[in-house]
Amino acid sequence: MALNLRLFQKTSDLENKVDSFFIKLAEASVIYRLAIRNYLKEGLSEEYTTHFEKVCDIETNADTLRSEIKLAIYSEMLIPDSRGDVLGLIETADEVFSLMKKSLWAFSIEAPVIDEELVPGYRKLTNMVVKAVDELATGAQVFFQSPHLVSSYVAKINLYEKEADKLSTNLKKQIFSSKMELALKLHLREFVDQIDSIADHAEDVADRLTIYAIKRQS
């Protein structure tokens, strides 16, 4: 009986950690959007820095959770069937945190000058990317309880990623058709790519999620 209670205590702790990891992903994406919006409105402000620091903190916490989850799964010999899949999912999802942090870091260091007419394009792109990450965070949590429901989340992530690609292409066209200096154009394109790469990576994680869900259902 004591063994069973200890086992359920351990699994409950691990469950909470896994859930927290993906909740942090959703949280980071919301703050990422706030940070970009803030930058597009006011440039490098105190508020932007606060948001940026918050994303950094969340990323650090997620890293700690990732290590703890890894340690618990291996040291307690938990979920032997899906150990590789779960760790693969968490490792790749962790990269999404890094990409968001990297993007905000670039804004704070390089402080790109964004023309007023390009702002709506950046905003739309950021919204679409954040939607993809949001769906990923929810889809990943659903994977642990109802793998048969994952496909609808993956479909949405794919849709948002395609939309993000379209928006980034349009934005790049807009940048390169303007009369800015080439160096500035290249600089702005770099930021478009950085934002868009978050959705691309979310789609990669979603692809993994699809395979893992199929494996769990078989």
Next chain:
Amino acid sequence: MAIDPLVLVFLSSGLFLGWALGANDAANVFGTAVGTKMVSWRTAAIICSICVLLGAVFSGAGTTETLGKLGAISALPGAFMTALSAGFSVFIMTKGGLPVSTSQAIVGAIIGWNFFSQKPTDTTILLKILSTWILCPLLAGIIAVLIVQLIKFISRRMAIHMITLDAIKRIALIVAGGLGAYALGANNIANVVGVFIPVQPFPTLELGNFNISSAQQLLLLGGLSIGLGVFTYSRKVMDTVGSQLGSLSATTALIAVISHSIVLFMFASRGLETFLLNLGLPTIPLVPVSSSQAVVGAIIGISILRGVASINWAVLGKILIGWVLAPAVAFIICFIGLFFLQNVFALRVV
């Protein structure tokens, strides 16, 4: 009231069969749990030994009675040779890489004794036993398919977290292992001591108000020999089975163990027999069946359900060959052995 030491010598072949059963078949019920490190070997061995012993003593009478009906061996040396030839044929077949079962070898050996003693073999009982060789893996397969569907149904509706599900699987593996060991003891004890029961080698033991009959003492001794096999040699086999089953998911392995346990219990339960009789339904014969073949049947059932094309026909072929060869070899060895015991050692075998 002292027991003749010669009785123990003659019982040794049956006890050896018990030891081998414990060493090998414990892996069918606890191999996955131990192999995947979900439960330590020590815990598995303790649970397995206790449950096997309980199964043998409390539910082992039905299958032993059936074997007794196939051939009522009347002399201890005859019973000794019957058990020895079954054990020896299993040893030879296993060396040759055939997954044979003691349950099948003992049938050939008993028929060998019947032939030697010129006593008729009850064909109705024989046909009943033969039918179980096909029924056992078939039933295990069907039960496994039903369990898979049930688990799918439940998991779709209950949305249990993967990690909680893992904990549930661990506990289920231990519980299923315990039930499997009970069923193994109940069903396969007949292979160990079944041929000795008609001989009644022990006097009835009187313990206050309780009387322990010769048959009960044999069941207890047989159960202990299985337990000894579990403790002394099952670790290696469990590790091997665990690694072989490593390609199976924990869920598949769990379903295989549960199906195996249900089937073995069905072929040993007098309660179920009475229940079916009361309902006017055909009963399931109480016959010792192969634990390994039940597991294989369950795995094949799951594979077919999942549309896996890789059913190992070679393994199936080997099982079919084993069905014919194991009893045939045991028959020959028993017949020749009885001849030697009677004519060279001048022992009464009939």
